[in-house]
Each structure stands twice: as structure tokens, then as C-alpha cells.
Amino acid sequence: MAFGWIDERTELRRRSGLLRTLRPRPARSPLLDLASNDYLGLARHPEITGAAARSARHWGAGATGSRLVTGSTELHAELERELAAFCGFEAALVFSSGYAANLAAVTALAPHGSLLVSDAGNHASLIDGCRLARGTTQVVPHADPEAVRKALGTHDGPALVVSDTVFSVDGDAAPLSALAAVCRERGAGLVVDDAHGLGVLGAGGRGAAHAAGLAGAADVVVTVTLSKSLGSQGGAVLGPARVIGHLVNAARTFIFDTGLAPAAAGAALAALRLLRREPERAARARAVAAELYTGLTAAGLAAAGPDAAVVSVRAPSPELAVRWAADCRTAGLAVGCFRPPSVPDGISRLRLTARADLTEAQIGRAVRTVRATRP
Ligand SMILES: Cc1ncc(COP(=O)(O)O)c(C=O)c1O
Numbered sequence: 001m002a003f004g005w006i007d008e009r010t011e012l013r014r015r016s017g018l019l020r021t022l023r024p025r026p027a028r029s030p031l032l033d034l035a036s037n038d039y040l041g042l043a044r045h046p047e048i049t050g051a052a053a054r055s056a057r058h059w060g061a062g063a064t065g066s067r068l069v070t071g072s073t074e075l076h077a078e079l080e081r082e083l084a085a086f087c088g089f090e091a092a093l094v095f096s097s098g099y100a101a102n103l104a105a106v107t108a109l110a111p112h113g114s115l116l117v118s119d120a121g122n123h124a125s126l127i128d129g130c131r132l133a134r135g136t137t138q139v140v141p142h143a144d145p146e147a148v149r150k151a152l153g154t155h156d157g158p159a160l161v162v163s164d165t166v167f168s169v170d171g172d173a174a175p176l177s178a179l180a181a182v183c184r185e186r187g188a189g190l191v192v193d194d195a196h197g198l199g200v201l202g203a204g205g206r207g208a209a210h211a212a213g214l215a216g217a218a219d220v221v222v223t224v225t226l227s228k229s230l231g232s233q234g235g236a237v238l239g240p241a242r243v244i245g246h247l248v249n250a251a252r253t254f255i256f257d258t259g260l261a262p263a264a265a266g267a268a269l270a271a272l273r274l275l276r277r278e279p280e281r282a283a284r285a286r287a288v289a290a291e292l293y294t295g296l297t298a299a300g301l302a303a304a305g306p307d308a309a310v311v312s313v314r315a316p317s318p319e320l321a322v323r324w325a326a327d328c329r330t331a332g333l334a335v336g337c338f339r340p341p342s343v344p345d346g347i348s349r350l351r352l353t354a355r356a357d358l359t360e361a362q363i364g365r366a367v368r369t370v371r372a373t374r375p
Contacts, residue, residue, distance in 0.1 A: 032332060034335050037196075037227065037228035039229040039285045040355070041355045041357030042230065042274065043232075047274055051267050051270030052232070053263070055075060058075075062261055063258050063259030063261055065258055066254075075269070079094055083224075083268075086206060087210055090216065091240070092236050093247050093254065096253075096261070098195050098225025098235030100257055101225070101235030101236055102125035102128075103125060103132060104237060104247055105129065107129055108251040110133040110134065110160045113158070114159060114160055115155035115157070115159040115160070116133055117140055117152060117160070117161045118130050118140070118162045121169065122167075123164055124342075126163075126191075126193055129162070130162065133160075135160075138151045142344070143172065143175055145181075152186040158189075159188035161189070164196070165194045165197040166194075166196035166201070168196060171289070171308055176212040177213070180214050194207045200285050200309045201307075201308055204276070221243055223235065223237050224236050229285075232264045234264045282356075288354035289309045289354035292366065299374075301370065301374065309353055312338070312351045315348045315375070316375060318348045324337075324350055324370075327373035332365075336350065337350060337351070
């Protein structure tokens, strides 16, 4: 029977504690939220939701087609100009998601015969970009510039090094300066995914590449999502104008995808302007992460030292991770739960995300809840 094989897979997942199901979410939850990626607390900010509504009314609910077919609005152009300027790059191109932006950058910047060097801890969207690219991929050990140098040394043609700036599982930062130096030495391009760095790292939240002094570099391309610190939806690629012009012509997730919805573009633009006005939000998100980490480790929990806003705590098994997260929820706290295949080393984790708008009382409550419910 067609699809009959699915039942066996589902049963296997259930038995290993790896079955995922969707949980309903009310518009207003009574839970204290440390599960979302709304690092700056902007997703429900009236200035941002108001901009989303106004943009939808003015430009329409949807973009109505690929921007190459139905045209490109001034709203998209404005967002691209301001995003590029904020992060210190020559140009930007927005996509309907960060996932699509990563597929675009990786596939379009690795021509036939390329070598792609990918960190073992990279996000699924970068991994999928490598899978779709017409080159050979070499996966290198996590955060290891020497391994990248070795991999590049085995290849003669075009090469692209691909890495998250902040890894989503443990919240640790990539050695960006060392990676850029190795790439330069070998004439390779560097694509870094700053999904968790934009709005959190660098001066006023300008991101990890800016912090590492790589903004505007001719051989560095940065991808971002608009759905985390900017509280909206969508993604973008930032880089030299020649790269962005090439993506318009070669990136399939730009050419064959409906443009970013006006509401999302308007919300992201408003969030970016708010962040420029209130740059202290970025530092506050980092400080909240540090407080969460200190509180959790003081209780003997195996938390990883956060380099940005993600704090992860190791759990003994996938089943216990699920139960731990469920017990937190029962106690009024929403936390993320990462299990295989979302963790490269097979170790399940609770994942807490710091938000700039959390109060001291909320941070204390979150730490106490995670401690009290530990398995
Ligand atoms: C590191 C990283 N890159 C890319 C993405 C994808 O971005 P988006 O949700 O906008 O598709 C995510 C998460 O969603 C992420 O954590």
C-alpha cells in the first residue's frame, strides 16, 4: 500500500522518544516564553505589528508573485537598503524565509566543480544548500579553522566555506576571524548564517560579521533571518553588489518563489528602525542570557556558556528532555526541546532563549522552574 511504510517509521520514532506532534498555541499564552526566538521582544511590539498592518493595507496581503515577474516594491527596496547599511554591507536581497536565503546563497555561490566546506554543527538550511549545490561537500569538525584549511588544501577550483555564526543547538559562536583568514589565504568565499547574531551581537546588534570586522568584505556573504530578533518573517542575503546582482539572476529560491509578503517586509523594516533607535536592546538580550546561564550552572545543570541569546542545557535522554520540557510547561514556563535529528551529537537538550524584555523576576522564575523540574 502506498505510504504504508510510514506507520513503521512512526512507531520507531515513538519508541525512541522522537515522535513530534503539533501543540495548539493560543493568541495570548499565560506561559512565560523562553522558547521563541523573539530575542528583542519585538514580535508583538505595537510599532512592529502596526507597520505590518499598514504595509498589508498599502501593498496587499501577498507579494502576488516572484519580484522578477510582478515587479519589486519600494518597500522591499527600502528594507534592503537599510538592512545592508545597518550591517555594513554594500547590498542586500530579501527572501520569503531565512531558509530560502541560505539555499540561495549556498547554491548560487558554488558553481559546478566547487568544493563546499561545511561545519558539522551547521543549521539544516545550510546543510540542504550544500546538498542542492552542484559541487562536492566536505563536512569538517565543529568550529575548527585548521580542519577548514586542510579541506581547502585538497581542492583547486572555486571553494565556499559555510558556517553558522552562532550555532542554534548550544548557542556557541563560530571562530569567524580565523575562518575568514583561512578563506582569504586559499581564495575561498565565506558564507555565514547570522540568524542568531543579528540584533544580538555586534555594536547595537549589527551582527557577528560586523563584530568580527568582516562587514563589507569582498569575499564574505552574510545571511540573516527576519524572523528572530526582528520579530517578523523572511530572510536576507547581504554582501557585495556583484553577489547580490548574481543572486537575482541565479538563486532559484528568489526567482521561483513569491516575494516576501509586504506585511513581513514592513514589520522587519520597522523593527530595524526601532533597533537603531534603541541599540541597548542587543546588549540586554546578551545580559539576560548570561544571567540565565549563571543561575542554571549554579544549580549544577549542564548549561553551555552562551555567546549570544541561546542557552542550552543538556538532558539525560530524548524521553527525559521531552518530560522536562513538559514539566516546565505545566509549571508555566515554555522552553524549547531539541532532540535527534536536530542535535548533531545525539545529545538532547532544553533550549532557553533570552529576551531583552524579560524582567529580573521572570529570569529568576525561569531558572527556578528549570531547576525544580530537572529529571
Ligand atoms: C541558524 C538558522 N538559520 C536559518 C534558519 C531559518 O530561518 P527562517 O526561520 O527564517 O526560515 C534558522 C531558524 O529558523 C536558524 O536557526
